[in-house]
Amino acid sequence: MHIDKKYRRAVNIEPNMCWECYSCVKACPQDAIDARGYADFAPLGHSVRVRREEDKGTISWRIKFRDGREKNFVSPITTQPWGEKIPRLADFAVPDEEALESQLLCHEPDALNIETGLPTIDKSKFKQGVYY
Amino acid sequence: MGFKTVFEDCDILVVGGGMGGTGAAYEARYWGRDLKIVVAEKANIDRSGAVAQGLYAINCYMGMQWDENQPEDHVRYARNDLMGMVREDLAYDMARHVDSTVHKFEEWGLPLMRDPETGRYQREGKWQIMIHGESYKPIVAEAARKSADKIYNRIMVTHLLMDESQPNRIGGAVGFNVRTGDFHVFRAKAVIVGAGGASHIFKPRSVGEGMGRTWYAPWSSASAYALPILVGAKMTQMENRIVLCRFKDGYGPVGAYFLHLKTYTQNAYGEEYESKWYEHTKNLVGEYIDHHPTPTCLRNHAFIEEMKAGRGPIHMVTKEAFQDPHKEVVGWENFLGMTVGQAVVWASQDIDPKYINPELTTSEPYVMGSHATCSGAWASGPEDVSPDEYYWGYNRMMTVDGLFGAGDALGGTAHAFSSGSFTEGRLAAKAAMRFVRDYGKDPVRVSERQYEELKTAVYKPLENYQIGSNEIVGGTVSPSYILPIHGLQRLEKLMDEYAGGISNNYMTNEPMLLRGLQLLETLHEDLEHIGAEDLHQLQRAWELKHRAIASESVVRHTLFREETRWPGYYYRGDHMKLDDENWHVLTLSHRDPESGEWTMEKAPVYHIVD
Numbered sequence: 253m254h255i256d257k258k259y260r261r262a263v264n265i266e267p268n269m270c271w272e273c274y275s276c277v278k279a280c281p282q283d284a285i286d287a288r289g290y291a292d293f294a295p296l297g298h299s300v301r302v303r304r305e306e307d308k309g310t311i312s313w314r315i316k317f318r319d320g321r322e323k324n325f326v327s328p329i330t331t332q333p334w335g336e337k338i339p340r341l342a343d344f345a346v347p348d349e350e351a352l353e354s355q356l357l358c359h360e361p362d363a364l365n366i367e368t369g370l371p372t373i374d375k376s377k378f379k380q381g382v383y384y
Numbered sequence: 385m386g387f388k389t390v391f392e393d394c395d396i397l398v399v400g401g402g403m404g405g406t407g408a409a410y411e412a413r414y415w416g417r418d419l420k421i422v423v424a425e426k427a428n429i430d431r432s433g434a435v436a437q438g439l440y441a442i443n444c445y446m447g448m449q450w451d452e453n454q455p456e457d458h459v460r461y462a463r464n465d466l467m468g469m470v471r472e473d474l475a476y477d478m479a480r481h482v483d484s485t486v487h488k489f490e491e492w493g494l495p496l497m498r499d500p501e502t503g504r505y506q507r508e509g510k511w512q513i514m515i516h517g518e519s520y521k522p523i524v525a526e527a528a529r530k531s532a533d534k535i536y537n538r539i540m541v542t543h544l545l546m547d548e549s550q551p552n553r554i555g556g557a558v559g560f561n562v563r564t565g566d567f568h569v570f571r572a573k574a575v576i577v578g579a580g581g582a583s584h585i586f587k588p589r590s591v592g593e594g595m596g597r598t599w600y601a602p603w604s605s606a607s608a609y610a611l612p613i614l615v616g617a618k619m620t621q622m623e624n625r626i627v628l629c630r631f632k633d634g635y636g637p638v639g640a641y642f643l644h645l646k647t648y649t650q651n652a653y654g655e656e657y658e659s660k661w662y663e664h665t666k667n668l669v670g671e672y673i674d675h676h677p678t679p680t681c682l683r684n685h686a687f688i689e690e691m692k693a694g695r696g697p698i699h700m701v702t703k704e705a706f707q708d709p710h711k712e713v714v715g716w717e718n719f720l721g722m723t724v725g726q727a728v729v730w731a732s733q734d735i736d737p738k739y740i741n742p743e744l745t746t747s748e749p750y751v752m753g754s755h756a757t758c759s760g761a762w763a764s765g766p767e768d769v770s771p772d773e774y775y776w777g778y779n780r781m782m783t784v785d786g787l788f789g790a791g792d793a794l795g796g797t798a799h800a801f802s803s804g805s806f807t808e809g810r811l812a813a814k815a816a817m818r819f820v821r822d823y824g825k826d827p828v829r830v831s832e833r834q835y836e837e838l839k840t841a842v843y844k845p846l847e848n849y850q851i852g853s854n855e856i857v858g859g860t861v862s863p864s865y866i867l868p869i870h871g872l873q874r875l876e877k878l879m880d881e882y883a884g885g886i887s888n889n890y891m892t893n894e895p896m897l898l899r900g901l902q903l904l905e906t907l908h909e910d911l912e913h914i915g916a917e918d919l920h921q922l923q924r925a926w927e928l929k930h931r932a933i934a935s936e937s938v939v940r941h942t943l944f945r946e947e948t949r950w951p952g953y954y955y956r957g958d959h960m961k962l963d964d965e966n967w968h969v970l971t972l973s974h975r976d977p978e979s980g981e982w983t984m985e986k987a988p989v990y991h992i993v994d
Contacts, residue, residue, distance in 0.1 A: 254920075265920060266920070267593065267596075268592070268593050268594070268595050268596055269595070269596040269602050269924075270596045270597075270602075271436075271437070271596055271597070271598070271601050271602055271603075271725070272596075272597060272724055272725035272728060273431070273436050273437035273601070273724065274437060274724045275431040275436055275437060279431070287728075289594075289725075289728040289729060289731075289732045290590065290592070290593050290594025290597055291592060291593045291594065292590040292591075292592045292593055292594035292595075292597075292633075293590065293594060293633040293729060293732075293733075294594075294633075294728060294729060294732035294733070295732050295733060296732075297732070298728065298731040298732035299731070300724060300727050300728050300731055302720075302724075304518070304519075311518045311519075311720075313720045313727075315716075315727055315731050316731060317730075317731045317732075317734050317736070318731065318732055318733070318734050319734050321734075321736070323716065325713065325716055325717055325720060327516045327518060327717055327720070327721065328495045328516045329495070329516065329518045329519040330493035330494070330495065330519055330523065331490075331493050331494075331495050332492065332493030334493075335493075335526045337491055337492050337493055338492045338493075338523070338526050338527045338530055339530070340530045340531075341410065341413040341414040341530070341531055342413055342417065342531075344414065346417055347414065347415060352415060352814075352817075352818065355477075355766055355767075355768055357411060357481055357484060357807075357810050357811065357814060358410075358411055358414035358415070358810070359484055359488060360481070360484050361484075363483075363484035363487050363488060364448060364449070364481075364483050364484045364487075365448070365449035365483065365487060366448050366449055366483075370480055370481075371448075371454065371455050371480045372480075372768050372769060373456075373476060373768075373769050373992055373993065375768075375769070375771070375992075377992070377993075377994075378771055378990050378991065378992050379990065379991045380771075380988045380989065380990050380991070381968060381988070381989065381991075382468065382964045382968045382989075
């Protein structure tokens, strides 16, 4: 999406390389972006519209069929106040040399939620070639 | 061209801010407190990469806490789905860590559905858990933002740099800002490639206004492969392209429909067809057809044969499942959460799956390392579970020192998907941090000559356009340049016709591949004469160059493997049968950066679990 220099409006400068991901439609603060399906296969007269509301934590869809039928759906987009539960790892205790040399990643083994530790495997069992 | 050059010196550079890149940026901060960590992303990390529009499932979660699956089970599953061959060490390693990634996603706010009876995550199938993932990517991007020192959005990385103080050692990357045109030189002690796999190397089903409505994102421009290939990194399994069975035209995924909604397929006459092709398939691949679950390529094969036999279209029987209002909601939200375009197709064609069974199709081929196939760079595994031949010091390091990969970039790690790609990014970042600790004492040596030569090359398409357009007396046709869209369509056509695309029912053979290589060679030459009208087209020009390099790799690998390992993904007409005696091996390629010569070799498959 670019801003049209003359009209100061958002414009898709290359619609035939659009994925129809609706990211621009969702992001527009004025809900001003509309889309229609591709001429290759989508007859006119339909619409799929969306409103994404971070403060409510929801996304709402309205689907209008060519013949006028409608369907509406609402889904959650997050379970937490936006961004608050995402840590700043720079504030964590500095990992020691042993942790650095181990196979463990940040938050492990705790975050695996298992008591047996990070799984590993015995190299002597490795086989080469065809195996069914 | 008078574009400004902007320098950035850092310890770890992450190229691409998708799932792999965000995982890398996040983890790098934990281990490297004093390191400078920088991300360069072509779009904006809030909505970049394959997860841009969201996901309705996480396809890789073990559930070790409930003993649902163990990493060994994942290895068996991925190996079976790819007809016996993956990098089992890499798959195992990703699988043993992936649960910790998913648990963090939930903590950060990603809505994971729960089974009301068991309280566990709601399974869609054995491996998938269901999520309300519209904001999956913005949530994950926030994690990366809190970790990285700097995130550059809108920078297309065109080339990697080499450290000139020692052979075969990475030195950073260059690229340009697609909005301002600034040239960016990143000097880095380690680079993690988290760029995208390859859509649009084969002609897509829609070629008009809707050519962008491909299955994988159109911005996945094969940079994951071209960047490492151009500096001489070895690639593996690049022939192992994927063809997807999807809802027609919108490419809506079928996983939730098959697994959760229990819908099923039938031919145009209401007949079950897969079992009809059992003997035929057995004749090609032997007992692989008896494996459970049936490998995805073999199910594709039955679909393709049934269509060729004139009994299409193939339909998904949704009318029964959709009578249940809960299932109907799941069916629609599945698309709204990750493939909006499918809802658009159905709305426009008045297809309500409650009353009409929608059509399915098989897609054009894609090449990628994070989904169900495993094309990508040949990388070291982890010390504790890798055979000696697969281990050279640093987990996820390619065959260029200091160059790491994650997600689509890495070969051999099929079925990683979103959570697995993020996990691979984490693994690569920890290893990259250790590499910087061990070898990063001295500053990176990148000469002015190295980046200035690249700068000239990067902006050449703008110059080609400016000069070439002076020759035009009317209209738009230039005698001396082609536009990025022209080059893209030539590439897609030749790959489609010679390397096993849709118009030939995925068939190719040695003479066709050799002809394809000739045409690729002249395409490479013509890409020196590509004309870019503006910075946006300059980005398209470089995406195309990356796609063309990756395509050559695909053709050479396909030529090298003289068997049909994955019928349903592609066929070698001159070697129609699976050949375990000679080809139960991984294929490797290397392109000499100086001469441009390619060499191919076989690498053994190690089975690390029974």
